[in-house]
Structures are given as structure tokens and as C-alpha cells.
Amino acid sequence: MSQNLPDLPDILREVRAFIEAVTPRVEEKDRYHAMCCSYLLAVAERELTRGEAAEREMQQARAALAEVSGMPLASDGELAARLREGRLDAHWDAALESVLRQVVARVRVSKPTHLDPLHQERVS
Amino acid sequence: MNTQASAAPAGIVSRLELAVRRRFGNSASLANVSVATLGGSNRTLLFDLVEGAARRRLVFRQETYRLAHSPFIEPHLQYQLLTLAARHEVPVPAPIFEFAPEDELDRGYVVACVEGETLPRRLLGDPRFAEARARFPAQVGGILARLHRVPLGEADFLADVPDSRDPIAAQLERLDYYGEAHPAVELAVRWLVRHAPASRRRCLLHGDFRTGNLMMDETGIRALLDWECAHLGDPMEEFGWLCLRSWRFGMLDQAAGGFCAREPLYAAYAAASGEEVDAEAVHWWEVFGFVRWIVLNVMQAHGHWTGVRRSPAFAACGRNTCLIEYDLLMTLLGRYR
Numbered sequence: 001m002s003q004n005l006p007d008l009p010d011i012l013r014e015v016r017a018f019i020e021a022v023t024p025r026v027e028e029k030d031r032y033h034a035m036c037c038s039y040l041l042a043v044a045e046r047e048l049t050r051g052e053a054a055e056r057e058m059q060q061a062r063a064a065l066a067e068v069s070g071m072p073l074a075s076d077g078e079l080a081a082r083l084r085e086g087r088l089d090a091h092w093d094a095a096l097e098s099v100l101r102q103v104v105a106r107v108r109v110s111k112p113t114h115l116d117p118l119h120q121e122r123v124s
Numbered sequence: 125m126n127t128q129a130s131a132a133p134a135g136i137v138s139r140l141e142l143a144v145r146r147r148f149g150n151s152a153s154l155a156n157v158s159v160a161t162l163g164g165s166n167r168t169l170l171f172d173l174v175e176g177a178a179r180r181r182l183v184f185r186q187e188t189y190r191l192a193h194s195p196f197i198e199p200h201l202q203y204q205l206l207t208l209a210a211r212h213e214v215p216v217p218a219p220i221f222e223f224a225p226e227d228e229l230d231r232g233y234v235v236a237c238v239e240g241e242t243l244p245r246r247l248l249g250d251p252r253f254a255e256a257r258a259r260f261p262a263q264v265g266g267i268l269a270r271l272h273r274v275p276l277g278e279a280d281f282l283a284d285v286p287d288s289r290d291p292i293a294a295q296l297e298r299l300d301y302y303g304e305a306h307p308a309v310e311l312a313v314r315w316l317v318r319h320a321p322a323s324r325r326r327c328l329l330h331g332d333f334r335t336g337n338l339m340m341d342e343t344g345i346r347a348l349l350d351w352e353c354a355h356l357g358d359p360m361e362e363f364g365w366l367c368l369r370s371w372r373f374g375m376l377d378q379a380a381g382g383f384c385a386r387e388p389l390y391a392a393y394a395a396a397s398g399e400e401v402d403a404e405a406v407h408w409w410e411v412f413g414f415v416r417w418i419v420l421n422v423m424q425a426h427g428h429w430t431g432v433r434r435s436p437a438f439a440a441c442g443r444n445t446c447l448i449e450y451d452l453l454m455t456l457l458g459r460y461r
Contacts, residue, residue: 036439040439079307100450111447114450
């Protein structure tokens with residue numbers, strides 16, 4: 001068993017809970033930044049626990065479009081460049097679907113409650 | 125507006141006092157100096173100008189963000205705009221004076237302080253603003269009609285602003301400068317290029333006309349703030365920006381900034397200007413608006429991670445870009461309106 005307990009997500013959760021508890025008592029000038037801090041810690045927590053899954057999902061979404069279009073699209077940079085060149089215009093629906101899948105994966109890390117119910121993960 | 129009474133930089137305050145005396149005489153002085161904490165591209169101080177028994181609350185705005193590919197027009201042009209808008213009865217904070225080299229205050233200006241509320245949640249939810257909300261479509265229709273009627277020749281000092289020349293190219297140049305690849309932006313740009321609306325009127329645009337930049341009281345809009353993004357362009361751009369989902373603050377079915385539906389706003393503008401609003405063109409500008417809002421957030425995050433101006437809020441902007449991208453794609457799919 002690890003001797004490094006609490007683990008990193010637990011540490012972040014604890015720090016965030018503390019910031020959230022004191023935020024109402026923070027001077028008004030600092031309150032917005034305090035809220036941003038807890039928001040950022042929540043992003044970090046989710047990235048630790050779900051970041052790899054999100055990265056996998058993004059790669060798979062690019063790979064699906066690569067297969068349909070016959071173009072190598074290994075990175076965001078490559079995909080962005082092909083889109084700008086108009087070389088994916090002929091695969092519009094597939095491109096839109098692929099980019100949406102990637103963005104949904106990112107939102108699930110940044111702020112999952114922002115997603116339409118259509119894209120919210122079911123909690124089992 | 126949030127203010128902080130304690131932290132006005134002493135050097136700036138003393139130079140401001142000298143600048144005020146140059147213009148209002150040696151007996152003029154400053155009192156009640158406070159720092160406004162919100163604002164992305166300016167240092168903003170509030171102060172009383174004291175002249176004998178008379179006191180006026182004024183606002184000092186000094187440019188703090190000046191980099192290549194800045195989306196913000198320079199303070200001198202902002203000041204010219206405020207003067208122009210005031211002349212055409214567009215409600216703005218009255219311009220008082222611009223800094224001169226001998227003021228040693230760099231670039232900026234002083235305007236009158238307009239009291240009121242800008243916080244969207246309060247404006248959209250507080251019963252105190254019910255009348256202001258009811259008046260919103262007619263008032264915005266009238267204000268935008270007056271702004272868009274300003275003769276182009278009087279605003280030609282904005283002709284060389286990148287957003288006046290080619291709004292899409294302006295966004296892509298900035299995105300490339302920040303060095304981030306955003307497939308959602310590129311996809312939307314392809315859609316914009318392939319669906320460009322026929323060219324319409326060309327007008328002076330506020331460029332950032334949205335909930336959050338409107339100073340309001342219980343009776344309605346008192347002043348349009350934040351003219352840093354003004355440029356020349358299609359007046360439909362103004363409606364696309366105001367109706368962006370990002371400015372509805374939870375009132376998602378009230379497309380016009382969370383205040384009202386589109387139809388009453390469009391009808392009020394048509395009545396005041398004699399020009400119909402083209403809903404299809406507004407949709408195009410809304411898609412463009414998402415692209416622009418994404419690039420602005422990338423800029424804020426870039427300022428953070430490059431160390432130019434770090435803050436938790438700017439850091440959060442970086443992680444918020446995907447939320448705007450999501451709204452953009454859902455709009456392109458026709459799922460969001």
C-alpha cells in the first residue's frame with residue numbers, strides 16, 4: 001500500500017473544500033479570484049482522475065476521422081491545419097462529429113455540468 | 125463595480141493629481157481614490173475631483189496590456205470614440221481629458237463615473253431591475269440605431285483596425301500568434317467562409333455590446349462601457365455578439381443578453397433605424413462571435429502562462445475555451461439557438 005496518503009486528488013479536494021468554505025468571508029475584491037481558484041482545483045482533480053480517459057477519447061475521435069478521410073490526423077495541430085486548408089470540407093459531418101467528441105472529452109474535465117444532457121455521462 | 129480603497133499606486137495617484145491641476149487649476153485636488161478590480165486591459169481608478177465646494181466622481185483608465193496582435197484599440201482611439209458617441213447621443217461616460225506626454229501617465233484618459241450596476245446576475249434576476257429589463261429591447265434598439273447611424277466618415281480613424289478590414293483573418297492571426305491549435309475554431313471558420321452572408325451596410329460598431337458592459341440602473345441603460353473592441357463592420361455583428369449564448373447567464377431562452385427574446389429586440393431596432401434585422405446574418409455573426417470569444421479567452425490564458433499578467437481568472441480562461449467551443453458546435457449543429 002502506498003505510504004503517500006492522502007493521494008493527490010484527496011489533497012486537491014481538501015484544499016478546494018477549504019477555499020470554498022472561506023470564500024464568503026474573503027474581501028470582495030478577492031472573492032472572484034477565490035472562486036476561480038476552487039474552479040481550477042476542481043479541473044485539476046478531474047484531470048488527475050479522468051485525464052487519461054479524455055486523452056484516449058480525443059485520440060480515438062481523431063483516428064475515426066483519419067480513417068474516414070484517409071488523412072493522418074495524429075494531433076490537434078494536424079487536424080487544425082487540414083481543416084484550415086479546407087481538405088476536410090468533403091467530410092464535413094464526420095469532421096464535426098470528431099471535433100465535437102474531442103471537445104466533449106475536454107469539457108468533461110473542465111466543467112462537466114456545462115454539457116447538454118445529451119452528452120452528460122450516466123453515473124452508475 | 126468592485127473597488128479596493130487601499131491599493132491605488134502612490135506614484136500614479138500623485139501624477140494624476142498633477143495632471144488634474146494642469147487642467148483644472150492648482151486648487152484642484154483628488155479625494156476618495158479607489159481601485160476597480162475588474163477589467164482585462166486597463167488599470168482603472170475611481171476618484172473625486174475636488175474644485176472648491178464642487179466634487180465630481182471620475183474614472184481614470186490606463187492601458188496595461190500592449191502586445192503584438194492585441195484585440196484592443198489604443199486609448200487615443202477609444203477617447204475619440206467616446207467623444208464621437210456622446211456627440212451622437214449614444215450614452216457613454218462623458219470624456220473629461222486624455223493623458224498628455226507631460227502627465228507621465230503613459231496611455232489613457234479620464235471620463236465621468238456613471239453610477240449603476242453591471243453585474244449580469246443582479247441585472248437579470250433582481251426584482252429591483254424589473255423595469256429596466258422591460259425597457260431593454262426598446263432601449264437597445266434605439267441606442268444601436270443611433271450608433272449605427274453615425275456617419276462613417278466621422279469614424280474613419282477605425283478603418284485600419286484589423287477587425288474593420290477582415291474580421292475572420294483578424295481572429296486567425298491572433299490565434300496563430302498565441303500558438304494554439306483549436307480544431308473547433310478552424311471548423312467554424314470553414315463554415316463561416318462557406319456561408320458568408322451578402323455584404324450589408326457598413327457602420328460604426330461598439331464591438332463588445334453585451335450584458336456585463338452595460339451600466340444600468342432601475343430605469344435602464346445609463347452608459348455603454350468598454351469601447352476597446354470598436355471597429356467598422358456589418359451592424360448584424362452587434363446582434364450576433366449580444367445574442368451569444370455566453371452572455372445569457374443562465375437565462376438561456378432569453379437570447380438577447382439574458383434580457384429578452386430576439387424578436388422584440390429586432391422589432392425595436394427596425395422601428396428605430398428603419399433597417400430590418402436579418403436573422404440569418406445574425407446567426408452567421410453568432411458563429412463568428414463564438415470564434416472571437418474563444419480567441420479572446422486563448423489570449424487571456426496566453427497572458428497568464430507567458431507571465432505577462434498572471435491571475436487565477438486568466439488561468440481559468442484557458443480551461444474555459446472548450447466550454448465555448450462546445451456551445452459553438454452545438455449551435456452549428458442547430459441544437460442550440
